[in-house]
Amino acid sequence: MNHTTRVLKSEWTKVRSVHSTVWTLATALIVSVGLGALICAVTASTFDDMSTGDRLTFDATYTSFAGMGLGQLAMIAFGVLIVSAEYSTGMIRNSLAAVPQRGTFLWCKVLIAGVLVLVVGMLTSFCAFFLGQALLGSHGVGIGDPGVLRAVVGGGLYMALIAMFAVGITFVLRSPLLAFAILMPFFFLISNILGNVEATKKVGQYLPDQAGTTVMAVVPETLDRPYGPWEGLLIMVAWTAAALVAGFIVLKKRDA
Amino acid sequence: MIELEDLTKRYGDKLAVDGLSFTVRPGTVTGFLGPNGAGKSTTMRMVLGLDAPTRGDVRIEGKHYGELREPLNSIGALLEAKGVHGGRRAYDHLLCLAQSNGIPERRVGEVLEMVGLQEVARKRPKGFSLGMGQRLGIAAALLGDPRILMFDEPVNGLDPEGIHWIRNLMQQLAREGRTVFVSSHLMSEMAQTAEHLVVIGQGKLLADTSMSQFIAENSRTHVRVRTPEPERMRDVLVEAGLRPVTGGDGALEVDGGEAPRIGELAAANGVVLHELSTQRASLEEAFMRLTAQSVEYHAYAPGADGTQLPQTPPGAAPPPGGAAPPPQPGQAPPAWGEDWKRGR
Numbered sequence: 001m002n003h004t005t006r007v008l009k010s011e012w013t014k015v016r017s018v019h020s021t022v023w024t025l026a027t028a029l030i031v032s033v034g035l036g037a038l039i040c041a042v043t044a045s046t047f048d049d050m051s052t053g054d055r056l057t058f059d060a061t062y063t064s065f066a067g068m069g070l071g072q073l074a075m076i077a078f079g080v081l082i083v084s085a086e087y088s089t090g091m092i093r094n095s096l097a098a099v100p101q102r103g104t105f106l107w108c109k110v111l112i113a114g115v116l117v118l119v120v121g122m123l124t125s126f127c128a129f130f131l132g133q134a135l136l137g138s139h140g141v142g143i144g145d146p147g148v149l150r151a152v153v154g155g156g157l158y159m160a161l162i163a164m165f166a167v168g169i170t171f172v173l174r175s176p177l178l179a180f181a182i183l184m185p186f187f188f189l190i191s192n193i194l195g196n197v198e199a200t201k202k203v204g205q206y207l208p209d210q211a212g213t214t215v216m217a218v219v220p221e222t223l224d225r226p227y228g229p230w231e232g233l234l235i236m237v238a239w240t241a242a243a244l245v246a247g248f249i250v251l252k253k254r255d256a
Numbered sequence: 257m258i259e260l261e262d263l264t265k266r267y268g269d270k271l272a273v274d275g276l277s278f279t280v281r282p283g284t285v286t287g288f289l290g291p292n293g294a295g296k297s298t299t300m301r302m303v304l305g306l307d308a309p310t311r312g313d314v315r316i317e318g319k320h321y322g323e324l325r326e327p328l329n330s331i332g333a334l335l336e337a338k339g340v341h342g343g344r345r346a347y348d349h350l351l352c353l354a355q356s357n358g359i360p361e362r363r364v365g366e367v368l369e370m371v372g373l374q375e376v377a378r379k380r381p382k383g384f385s386l387g388m389g390q391r392l393g394i395a396a397a398l399l400g401d402p403r404i405l406m407f408d409e410p411v412n413g414l415d416p417e418g419i420h421w422i423r424n425l426m427q428q429l430a431r432e433g434r435t436v437f438v439s440s441h442l443m444s445e446m447a448q449t450a451e452h453l454v455v456i457g458q459g460k461l462l463a464d465t466s467m468s469q470f471i472a473e474n475s476r477t478h479v480r481v482r483t484p485e486p487e488r489m490r491d492v493l494v495e496a497g498l499r500p501v502t503g504g505d506g507a508l509e510v511d512g513g514e515a516p517r518i519g520e521l522a523a524a525n526g527v528v529l530h531e532l533s534t535q536r537a538s539l540e541e542a543f544m545r546l547t548a549q550s551v552e553y554h555a556y557a558p559g560a561d562g563t564q565l566p567q568t569p570p571g572a573a574p575p576p577g578g579a580a581p582p583p584q585p586g587q588a589p590p591a592w593g594e595d596w597k598r599g600r
């Protein structure tokens with residue numbers, strides 16, 4: 001068996017053999033879908049109270065993704081834990097003694113984690129969409145409507161990317177405490193403020209999550225960004241790639 | 257074989273390892289001895305390529321660690337920090353390490369049995385005792401059936417049975433012709449396990465010698481003489497060309513003297529003796545003398561003779577009774593344990 005395949009197998013064993021994998025990913029799915037469903041149900045029952053303008057620009061797809069703002073935090077937790085557990089337990093020394101090719105080690109871990117969060121992300125996105133549309137009833141849209149499939153697939157990609165961004169950052173920070181303390185408030189609060197307040201919006205809208213969410217909107221007015229949905233996602237991809245490369249450089253350079 | 261050449265590691269201002277050059281050879285247990293903070297763990301991390309040397313080089317069977325594709329098949333290590341995820345079953349912990357090195361899965365069961373952990377294979381190590389954790393770490397080191405084994409303070413905090421088990425294991429591995437490199441901060445521990453000894457202090461090499469030679473060179477023997485007439489006895493000894501010194505309790509200590517001769521001198525001069533005994537300084541003392549200048553943090557306690565000696569480290573429990581005999585054949589008495597206790 002080839003070296004990379006062996007390391008991939010080993011990383012798969014690692015990720016499937018700890019509880020935190022299941023509970024973080026399950027939380028991401030349940031919170032995103034559940035909260036999205038709740039908001040869709042409330043929206044459906046209050047739809048007639050909305051102003052005409054709001055009704056005209058109503059984005060049924062984006063509304064069904066309303067739970068992802070919270071659900072993404074569990075995705076981030078997964079990304080943080082899969083890396084920081086290596087450091088907090090000292091396992092990293094066993095891991096690197098077994099696989100001294102640090103690049104192989106990191107990219108195999110990234111690939112295994114990436115495939116897993118992509119599957120869970122897609123599942124989350126499609127479930128949130130279909131359940132949300134069912135609850136929206138006559139105000140909902142179909143998967144075949146223009147831009148909708150792109151937004152739903154984009155939602156899955158978004159969830160995967162945010163987790164992988166956390167993976168990269170945690171390879172830089174190493175400590176679970178530090179990674180949580182920085183990433184959680186940032187993506188829950190700070191970037192939303194920076195990306196939406198007039199004073200900081202010009203720069204803030206290029207933050208990874210602010211850019212990435214554009215792919216999930218079908219009605220352009222929902223977010224009002226100077227770039228399109230795919231460009232938005234691409235900005236997020238660039239952030240994620242940068243975080244992973246930074247993590248790789250730190251892993252390569254620093255003592256374990 | 258592990259070869260170190262001018263191996264050096266600097267952390268900021270701190271020179272943790274300072275130009276170490278020595279070779280660890282197969283077929284014997286090589287003890288790596290030094291007080292806490294001497295640089296043993298740092299050296300071992302550099303052997304595994306975990307910490308990059310500031311200068312110098314270390315090779316495993318002639319290769320750099322990073323050149324090894326399946327390192328676990330060449331060298332197995334138990335590091336100071338156990339490095340086990342408390343939530344990952346023992347079996348899975350070993351499985352993921354085995355898989356990364358192409359080691360067949362059945363080997364996981366084998367090593368678990370070897371270290372006596374087969375019953376808890378499906379348990380998560382967060383509930384393991386210190387000894388069980390140590391055994392799991394050793395199982396990981398044995399996974400690839402490597403020719404080289406490296407253990408960093410393997411008996412720290414273990415109960416006598418655990419210590420005995422690890423000692424026997426290391427000697428057995430060496431008998432099989434493997435290279436066994438084991439660190440400790442306790443001379444008494446090394447004396448019972450190692451045939452070869454590398455001593456470091458503050459990152460520097462202090463000794464690289466066989467255990468028997470270290471003992472011969474470092475265990476000072478002297479004769480203790482207690483008498484109601486110390487002044488007269490002293491004069492008698494000085495006249496006979498010996499150099500007695502007065503010990504802490506008023507007894508005379510004669511370096512290099514022979515008990516029979518001193519007894520005869522006393523008899524010839526009519527001096528009453530209350531005690532006449534040969535004393536061997538303990539290896540622990542020899543080790544402390546060797547490293548005295550290089551101990552990082554001295555914890556001084558007045559010695560029995562009024563001189564200042566660094567205190568025995570807190571973990572220095574006396575070796576258990578019925579311990580394994582010293583490795584050198586034909587060099588049985590005096591028992592190291594006894595010798596060591598007398599030195600306290």
Ligand SMILES: Nc1ncnc2c1ncn2[C@@H]1O[C@H](COP(=O)(O)OP(=O)(O)O)[C@@H](O)[C@H]1O
Nearest residue numbers: 267270272290291292293294295296297298299
């Ligand atoms: N990662 C590190 N950063 C800074 N200093 C370190 C690091 N690791 C070890 N040291 C220092 O290097 C010295 C040697 O430590 P160590 O190798 O752990 O000694 P030993 O294992 O012999 O007790 C100590 O003074 C320790 O404080």
Ligand SMILES: [Mg+2]
Nearest residue numbers: 296297298336
């Ligand atoms: Mg140490």
